[in-house]
Amino acid sequence: MGDPLxxxxxxxxxxxxxxxxxxxxxxxxxxxxxxxxxxxxxxxxISYKQCRICPLSKNDTRTCPVAQNLVHVTKKFSNVVSHxxxxxxxxxxDRTYKKRTTIDEALSSLMGVIMVTxxxxxxxxxxxxxxxxxxxxxxEETTIRTxxxxxxxxxxxxxxxxxIHVKLEELNKIxxxxxxxxNDFSSRLAEAGEKDANLSALSNxxxxxxxxxxxxEETLAEFRQYYSAYV
Numbered sequence: 001m002g003d004p005l006x007x008x009x010x011x012x013x014x015x016x017x018x019x020x021x022x023x024x025x026x027x028x029x030x031x032x033x034x035x036x037x038x039x040x041x042x043x044x045x046i047s048y049k050q051c052r053i054c055p056l057s058k059n060d061t062r063t064c065p066v067a068q069n070l071v072h073v074t075k076k077f078s079n080v081v082s083h084x085x086x087x088x089x090x091x092x093x094d095r096t097y098k099k100r101t102t103i104d105e106a107l108s109s110l111m112g113v114i115m116v117t118x119x120x121x122x123x124x125x126x127x128x129x130x131x132x133x134x135x136x137x138x139x140e141e142t143t144i145r146t147x148x149x150x151x152x153x154x155x156x157x158x159x160x161x162x163x164i165h166v167k168l169e170e171l172n173k174i175x176x177x178x179x180x181x182x183n184d185f186s187s188r189l190a191e192a193g194e195k196d197a198n199l200s201a202l203s204n205x206x207x208x209x210x211x212x213x214x215x216x217e218e219t220l221a222e223f224r225q226y227y228s229a230y231v
Contacts, residue, residue: 002027005093007133009110011103012087019076021110025117030127032069032117044068049191051184053177055121065119066185070111074189074198077107082200090135097135104200108208109135111201115185122181125174128153139211143219146171146212168216175213182206 005025012018024033042048044067047058056064082104090097090109099106113133116126128149134141150171186202224231 004033005030005131006091007113008091009106010089010091011106012089014085021073021076023110023113023117025130030117030130031119032114034069034072034114040068040071043188043191044071049184049188051122051181053122053180064185064188066115066123066181067188069114069118073107073110073114077103077197077201080107080197082197084197088135090133092133094132099136101136103197104204105136107197107201108204112205112208115205120181122177126178139208139215140219140222142208143212143215144223146175147216147220150174171216172213175209179206179209179213182209 005027007023007025009021009023010018011020022034025031026033040063044063045058046054046056046061046064048064048067050056050058050064054064080103082102084103085100086103086106087100088098088106113130116123117130126146126149129145134145137145150168182202182205186199186206189198189202
C-alpha cells in the first residue's frame with residue numbers, strides 16, 4: 001500500500017477558533033484509514049436505531065461503520081451553531097478549495113466523504129467519487145459527477161462499450177437507498193442527543209441526494225446542447 005490520500009478540512013471561525021480534520025484514504029481501495037476508536041458511545045452500536053435497509057447483522061458487526069467513523073467529527077462540532085459563518089479550506093492531493101459559508105454546508109461536505117468511505121454497503125456505491133472529492137459542489141456538478149461515476153461503473157461491469165446500460169432506474173434506486181440511510185442516521189444522532197450543526201449537515205446531504213434523483217432528466221436535457229459534436 002502506498003501513501004494514503006489525504007483530504008484536509010480547515011475550519012476558521014470568526015471568533016478565532018479553528019478546527020482541522022484530516023481524512024486518510026487507502027489509495028487503492030478508497031477505504032477510510034482514520035482508525036477505529038477504542039471506546040465508542042452506545043449510539044454507534046449496529047442495533048442502535050439501525051437503518052431500515054441496513055444489510056449488516058448485529059451478530060457479525062458490533063458497530064455501524066458510519067457511526068464509528070463519525071464519532072470524532074460529531075464531538076468536535078457538537079456545540080457549534082449550524083448557521084454560524086466559517087471560512088473553510090479543503091486541501092486534496094491536487095488542489096485547495098476555499099469558501100466562506102455556513103458551518104452546516106462545510107460540515108456536510110466533510111461528513112459526506114467520511115460516510116461513503118466508511119464501509120457502509122449502501123454508501124459504498126458512491127465511494128468512487130471520493131477519489132476526486134469536490135467539496136461544495138453545486139447540484140449540477142453533483143449530478144454530472146454522479147452520472148459519470150455510474151456510466152463508468154457500467155463500463156467496468158459489462159467489460160465493453162457495446163452493452164453499457166444507460167437506463168437510470170438503478171441509479172435512482174441507489175440514491176433512494178442513500179436517502180434512507182441519511183434520514184435514519186439522522187434519527188440515530190438525534191436520539192443520541194446530537195443536535196444543530198451535525199443534524200443540519202446530514203439534512204444538507206439528504207437534500208443533495210434527493211436533488212440528484214429529481215433533476216437527472218432535466219440536467220441531461222440541459223447539457224445535451226454541449227455534446228453536438230457527438231450527437
